Amino acid sequence: MDREKAEKLIAMNRAFKILRERQRANLRLYPEVKELAKKVREERENDVGNNELLRKVMESLERRGFDVYLTPTSYEAVKKVLEVVGEEKLVVKSKSNVTKEIRLREELEKRGMEVIETDIGDRLIQVLNEHPSHPTGPAVHLSVESIANRLSDFYGTEIPPKAEKIVEFLRKDIENAVERANVGITGANAVTAEGSVVILHNEGNVFEVLSRPEKWIVVTGIEKIYSSVESAVKAAKLQSFYATGEILPSFIEIVSGAAKTADIEKKLIKMGRPKEITVILLDNGRSSIANSDYRELLYCLGCGSCVANCPAHSVYGEKFSGGRFALFDALTGGKDALKLCLSCGRCRKSCPMSLDIPKMISNLREGSEVYNFLLSHLRWMNERLKLEILKIAMGL
Numbered sequence: 001m002d003r004e005k006a007e008k009l010i011a012m013n014r015a016f017k018i019l020r021e022r023q024r025a026n027l028r029l030y031p032e033v034k035e036l037a038k039k040v041r042e043e044r045e046n047d048v049g050n051n052e053l054l055r056k057v058m059e060s061l062e063r064r065g066f067d068v069y070l071t072p073t074s075y076e077a078v079k080k081v082l083e084v085v086g087e088e089k090l091v092v093k094s095k096s097n098v099t100k101e102i103r104l105r106e107e108l109e110k111r112g113m114e115v116i117e118t119d120i121g122d123r124l125i126q127v128l129n130e131h132p133s134h135p136t137g138p139a140v141h142l143s144v145e146s147i148a149n150r151l152s153d154f155y156g157t158e159i160p161p162k163a164e165k166i167v168e169f170l171r172k173d174i175e176n177a178v179e180r181a182n183v184g185i186t187g188a189n190a191v192t193a194e195g196s197v198v199i200l201h202n203e204g205n206v207f208e209v210l211s212r213p214e215k216w217i218v219v220t221g222i223e224k225i226y227s228s229v230e231s232a233v234k235a236a237k238l239q240s241f242y243a244t245g246e247i248l249p250s251f252i253e254i255v256s257g258a259a260k261t262a263d264i265e266k267k268l269i270k271m272g273r274p275k276e277i278t279v280i281l282l283d284n285g286r287s288s289i290a291n292s293d294y295r296e297l298l299y300c301l302g303c304g305s306c307v308a309n310c311p312a313h314s315v316y317g318e319k320f321s322g323g324r325f326a327l328f329d330a331l332t333g334g335k336d337a338l339k340l341c342l343s344c345g346r347c348r349k350s351c352p353m354s355l356d357i358p359k360m361i362s363n364l365r366e367g368s369e370v371y372n373f374l375l376s377h378l379r380w381m382n383e384r385l386k387l388e389i390l391k392i393a394m395g396l
Contacts, residue, residue: 006390009317012133012141016308019137022245030247033238037352040235044299044353047231048223049290053193057225058281060195064257065270067278070222074102077219077282081185082111084217084278088183092174092213094199094206095119096187097135097302098221098282101332104185116177118205123170127154131318135304135325136243141317174205184209184274188220189239189302190232191279195256198232200240202250210255216274222281223290223298229254235301242303242352285332294331294360299353300324306347306357312340312376315383323347323357330364338365342376 027033047053054070061068067084071077081104085091091113093099105115105126117123121139125132128150132138139147148161151169159169178184186209190198197218199206210216226232233252240249259272290298306323307313313322320326320340324347330338338361347357362369 003390003394005317006387006394007143007146008133008141009315009387010391011143011146012317013314015137015140016134016314019245019308023241026241026245026247030241033241033247033352036234036238037354040231040238040301041299041353043227043231043234047225047227048298049287049295050225053225053227054222054281056193057191057195060193061191061197061279062195064195065277066195066197066257067276068281069278070281070283072283074282074284077102077280077284078104078107080278080280081108081217081219084215084276085113085183088113088181088215090114090116090177090181091183091185092116092118092178092181092209093185094187094201094209095122095136095138096185096219098187099185099219100132101284102219102282104219114177116174116181118174118178118209119201119203120167120170123174124151127151133317134307135302137304175208178205178208178212181212182214183217184213184215185217185219186210188218188224188279189236190224190226191218191220191281192226192229192232194229196229196232197253197255197279198226198229198236199253199255200236200249200251201253202244204251206253207251210253211259211273213274215276215278218277218279220279220281221298222283222286238352239301239303242301242305242350289331293363294327296353296355297324297327297331297357297360300355301352303352305350305352306355309346309350311344311346312342312380315380315387316340323351324355327357327361327364330361335365339367339372340376340379341365341372342380343369343373 058068069080071080108115117126121137124139133141144163145161147166148159152159186206188197189200236252237247241247258270260270310322312320320337321329341361343358345358
């Protein structure tokens, strides 16, 4: 383990510790979280893989003026995005794990498009060419000093090592791109039976991305269907708490069609932006998962609590993405990384949906469980020792 990797792991683990402390402190303020989790889990069990609900969601979205496409693979999803983008050369987008899954930014950039990430964390990951370390906090492995130095080199101007100054600088850069862009791309935390798209965010950028450009493209997985807006908002509260320690995000966008007015004779007249809204629902193996022993994986809210509490991720970083994300990677790619799982059960204990990730990993990975258990712990202790030695050497 080299010094640079150690510094990133130390910064990441420090950030995760802060998150866990905030959750513990706020749990006293929001004791209803535990009961809320049980209700959301029950609703997820009914909604995920429900083809009748999926059909209703799509029909409702279309009735409200959305262009809706069900794409079986990542290739088809990217192809549809390219069709909608057309000849545009600048795209602004917000944080989305689904677009990361299909490598949408990279695919657009291959075709000569300029893609600007509008979330601070994702913009840092993009500019500094880093691998995300957490689904909702992708840049938590980077220290403020490292960020300031590397951004100063990238932009050719001195940026002080203060979080407020870094955010201020990046916001101005992002706002300039939003002003020029005609296409905005977001994910969605939920799409509902009433025909609504629900998105959580804290920075305010999502509103700009969906409302300022001429075209807004939503890319999300078919497991994000909900029977109602009320159900989606309950899940939003839960996701927010386990992702940030706060019971509500700063913003919950509920969009049920293009801007319109009924102020003249109660006739509905479209107005403003976006003028075109496209919703792309991605399967990419999710239907198969929904009909397998790994079905409950799709109940995941994407909060990343499993990652923040994963001891294997704490020493391996991107080599083992942690919890649900490591399992999903294995189901859609290679299984080798699963040998790093310690079978400790912390992902299950910290998951608001009580997903039995350890059991699913055990079922999926190859070889004797006793052998995997012993080998994973020996590897982990070795990596942990290296990290502790480097911390001492760096005076941390």
